[in-house]
Amino acid sequence: MDTTQTNNPGSRLLPVLREGICVVQMVLFKELRSLLMNKHPGRDSLSISMLTGAITNELFGTLNMEEQFQDFRRTNRADIEQELLSLAQELPTLRAPLTDALRVQTLCDHMEDKDSAQLLKHATEIGLLIQEREIPLPSTFMTMARSLGDAHQLIIAPAEINQEEDQGLVQ
Numbered sequence: 377m378d379t380t381q382t383n384n385p386g387s388r389l390l391p392v393l394r395e396g397i398c399v400v401q402m403v404l405f406k407e408l409r410s411l412l413m414n415k416h417p418g419r420d421s422l423s424i425s426m427l428t429g430a431i432t433n434e435l436f437g438t439l440n441m442e443e444q445f446q447d448f449r450r451t452n453r454a455d456i457e458q459e460l461l462s463l464a465q466e467l468p469t470l471r472a473p474l475t476d477a478l479r480v481q482t483l484c485d486h487m488e489d490k491d492s493a494q495l496l497k498h499a500t501e502i503g504l505l506i507q508e509r510e511i512p513l514p515s516t517f518m519t520m521a522r523s524l525g526d527a528h529q530l531i532i533a534p535a536e537i538n539q540e541e542d543q544g545l546v547q
Contacts, residue, residue, distance in 0.1 A: 389514060390484050396521035397436075397484070400477035403528045405432050407467055412459070427452060431459050435474070435504075436481065437495045464503045473524055475499070475506045480517050 409428040416424065426448050433439050434456055439449070449456065464471055478499050485492040499505035512520065525531035 390487060392518065393480050393484050393514060396518050397477045397481050399521040399525040399531060400473050401432055401436060402530050403524050404435070404467075404470060404474065405429065406528055406530070407470060408432065408459075408463075411466055427455060427459070430456050431463075434460060435463075435495070435499070436478070437492055460502050460504075471504060471506055472509060473520060474504060475509050476512050476517055476520060478505065479511050480514075483511070 482492050
């Protein structure tokens with residue numbers, strides 16, 4: 377039996393927190409794609425999706441290394457940067473969840489001996505990071521991520537089970 381999983385609560389917590397980060401990324405992708413479709417009606421849907429993905433990946437430091445995506449990134453660098461600079465103004469309701477997700481991602485990366493502090497610096501430079509916002513506790517972050525995902529119909533939030541229903545599941 378692998379006791380590192382059971383003795384180190386962080387080993388179970390990191391994947392859960394990363395799922396929460398992914399939910400925030402999915403919400404960003406959904407909202408940003410809709411925004412970009414309206415802003416650039418002449419662009420085809422594949423180009424809009426690739427631009428949305430490139431912006432999301434750039435923000436979270438998760439670059440797709442496949443050649444077609446790297447070519448797209450190089451060719452559309454100016455558009456990607458411009459859209460990153462306007463994120464805070466165009467999607468203000470996502471500033472808090474993005475701030476939390478980027479901070480939690482940096483903490484998770486640190487726990488895995490990765491340095492992603494430059495992501496926070498970049499988010500600050502583009503005016504997206506809310507400096508005075510406190511780093512959320514894991515439970516607070518996950519509650520926010522679940523609520524956000526539920527509000528955007530991306531996940532089903534866990535339902536409360538009363539004691540009677542709970543006992544019925546056991547028997």
